Amino acid sequence: MARYCVVGSLNMDMVTRVERFPLPGESLRGLSFSIFPGGKGANQAVALARLGARVEMVGALGDDVLGARYRKVLGEAGVGMRGLGEVAGVSTGSASIEVAATGENKIIVVAGANEGVNLAFLAGKKALIEEADILLLQLEVPLESVVQAARMAHEAGKIVILDPAPAQDIPAGLYPFVSVITPNETEAAILTGCDTKDEAGIARAGAVLLDRGARFVVIKAGGRGAYLVEKSGLSRVPGYPVKVVDTVAAGDSFNAGLAFALGDLSSSKVLSREAILAALPFANAVGGLSTTKEGAQSAMPSRAEAEALMRS
Numbered sequence: 001m002a003r004y005c006v007v008g009s010l011n012m013d014m015v016t017r018v019e020r021f022p023l024p025g026e027s028l029r030g031l032s033f034s035i036f037p038g039g040k041g042a043n044q045a046v047a048l049a050r051l052g053a054r055v056e057m058v059g060a061l062g063d064d065v066l067g068a069r070y071r072k073v074l075g076e077a078g079v080g081m082r083g084l085g086e087v088a089g090v091s092t093g094s095a096s097i098e099v100a101a102t103g104e105n106k107i108i109v110v111a112g113a114n115e116g117v118n119l120a121f122l123a124g125k126k127a128l129i130e131e132a133d134i135l136l137l138q139l140e141v142p143l144e145s146v147v148q149a150a151r152m153a154h155e156a157g158k159i160v161i162l163d164p165a166p167a168q169d170i171p172a173g174l175y176p177f178v179s180v181i182t183p184n185e186t187e188a189a190i191l192t193g194c195d196t197k198d199e200a201g202i203a204r205a206g207a208v209l210l211d212r213g214a215r216f217v218v219i220k221a222g223g224r225g226a227y228l229v230e231k232s233g234l235s236r237v238p239g240y241p242v243k244v245v246d247t248v249a250a251g252d253s254f255n256a257g258l259a260f261a262l263g264d265l266s267s268s269k270v271l272s273r274e275a276i277l278a279a280l281p282f283a284n285a286v287g288g289l290s291t292t293k294e295g296a297q298s299a300m301p302s303r304a305e306a307e308a309l310m311r312s
Helices: 040-051 063-075 112-116 117-121 126-131 143-155 186-194 197-210 250-265 272-290 303-311
Strands: 004-008 011-018 032-038 054-062 080-087 092-100 106-110 134-137 157-163 216-220 224-232 235-236
Touching: 004 040, 004 126, 004 143, 004 224, 004 250, 011 063, 032 040, 040 054, 040 063, 040 134, 040 250, 054 063, 054 112, 054 126, 063 080, 080 112, 092 112, 092 157, 126 143, 134 143, 134 224, 134 250, 143 157, 157 250, 186 197, 186 216, 197 216, 197 224, 197 235, 216 250, 216 272, 224 272, 235 272, 272 303
Parallel strands: 004 054, 004 134, 011 092, 054 080, 134 157
Antiparallel strands: 011 032, 092 106, 216 224, 224 235
16 A cells, blocks of 8 residues: 655634625624634645545644644544644644635635744654655645655655645746646646636646646646646546535645545556546546535545545
């Protein structure tokens, strides 16, 4: 069985539902309040564990009640915690989210302990990164640490999957360490400046990312599925029809499904276009199923559920 490591963020999402957003200085009665574990890094780790993978989470929590609560969440999910650190006197990362009846939202993110995932912290986790077969990365911890983690895994001959979210400028030196980069259409447009509203634009954006050094480019396209972009063109792998309730963390679930399939479901253990094309249907199923329930980690499917959707 393949081994996985996720280096990334851990946030607690505090969600308040309201009829409408308050005006400056106004107090409103909320409709409901919920706390959900989130953060792109932990989302991907939990999604992998839900699928049955052996996964270690490398990240940092604060020495507060939210950090203690998150450790319990990861333990119950079966995520390895040898890579977790605790930052004294700093809050666990958080996102304060207001959701209006229209579906619009306003979000304030406080990185908190996630900023503690610095180069010194990462140096102590090198063995965990190198013992994994596949490393998953996102962009919610310091960029220099993302680059360093990718370098460690790449130099050890491991597969590196980068979810470039939230979209931002990426150091040129990161791309050559990336085995598969997986932006959605919006992120691909931001990263490359290409209009990705049609397949020709998706192909152009993918070509830019390939020119920058990424070995393979997979562009997520929501309900339409996903595209594998190559110099010669692109291949679309369709998604599965599902009743969408909440798209939060669908991209994280997709990445976990892709990594899991590359490690355990593909007939080839060598990273190739054939292996990625074989893995994408499972990734689409995992990502799609995660949209059928409310919340992030609570909506992530099991391997059996994903395989059942594929059969149906």
